[in-house]
Structures are given as structure tokens and as C-alpha cells.
Amino acid sequence: MTLILTAGPAEEPVTLGVARAFMRLDDTSEDTLVTALITAARATLEAETRRAFVTQHWRLLLDRFPEEAIVLPLAPVSAVAAISLVARTTPDETLDAALYELDLAGEPPRIWGAEGGAWPKPKRRMAGIAIDFTAGYGGAEAVPQALKQAVLMLVAHWFETRLPVAFGDAGADIPLTVAALIAPYRRFRL
Secondary structure, eight states: OEEEEEEOOSSOSSOHHHHHHHHTOOOOTTHHHHHHHHHHHHHHHHHHHTBOSSOEEEEEEESSOOSSOEEOSSBOEEEEEEEEEOOSSSOOEEOOGGGEEEEOSSSSOEEEEOTTOOOOOOSSSSSOEEEEEEESSSSGGGSOHHHHHHHHHHHHHHHHOOSOOEETTEEOSSOHHHHHHHGGGOOOOO
């Protein structure tokens, strides 16, 4: 299974102005750094929670169809644009939507083969199935406030602590307050 970002978010969940106000920064000389930290914090927290915050487009590549449902690795998912069979030399063959059912509101989002139907055989052994989907809460205004707050707190933490933070022998990747904010949104692998 390979997950590829095909179109990233058009905006970040928090703006530079909001981050500067949160950190009480009047000087604009660090704006480039703060902007980079916002993007890095969002990406880090998306990876920790296995959620897309702002709308983005992804492609999931599979070697074969599973016996049960296809579990999408990100949430929330708003749409599946296409499921295609990928070939080396011919154009991709998009499957008819009647061949599958979507459970996008489920946790995790899943795609089921149609009742009584069988998935077609992929045209190649590796990465022969492509699923194009849209994930994210919507625009920045739709991102839950707790996730926005976690982004702000992580940006502020990284801004103030520019070296790795360690407690004893273990490094602390995410401060406990940030971890507590994202805990209700974490998706666990089963």
C-alpha cells in the first residue's frame, strides 16, 4: 500500500497572523520561519492523528483487492473520485461505481465490493489498483478548534525550543499538552 499526496491543502488551518498573535510576535523578521513551522506542525499532527485537516487530494495504490473492505488510511474522507486499474502501457481503466459501495462516514472510511460482485483482476502485480480520494474537514474554518489549537501550541513550542527536547534518554516529539489536544482525534491501526 502506497499513499501519495496529489494536491496538498490550499491553505493552512491557522494563518500566519493568528500564529503571530498567539506567540505575541510583533516583529515580522521571523515570518518565514513561523510559516514553515505552521506547515510542519500541521503535517506532523496529521501524521499523528492519521487525519487530513484541510481538504487535500490523495492516491492510494494497492497490489490487490482485499478479501474484506478497502480501508482508507486517512479521515475524514469526503469523496472517492475514482478506483482504477493501472497498467504499464495502456491508459488506466476506471471502474464503474456500481462495482463498489462507499462508507465514508465510517471510522475508518471504507470501500466495499458490491454485494455479490467480485473485484476485477488488476492488470499488473504491484500497484495495479489506484484509488483517488479527497480527505479533510473542508476549509480552514471547518477544522476542529482543538486541532487548530494543537497546531498553534506546537508552532510556539518549536519556535521557542529550536533544539530537540529530551527527558532522560527519550526525546519528546510532541509536548504533552499538544498530545492531549489531539488524543480524541487519533485513529489507531487495528
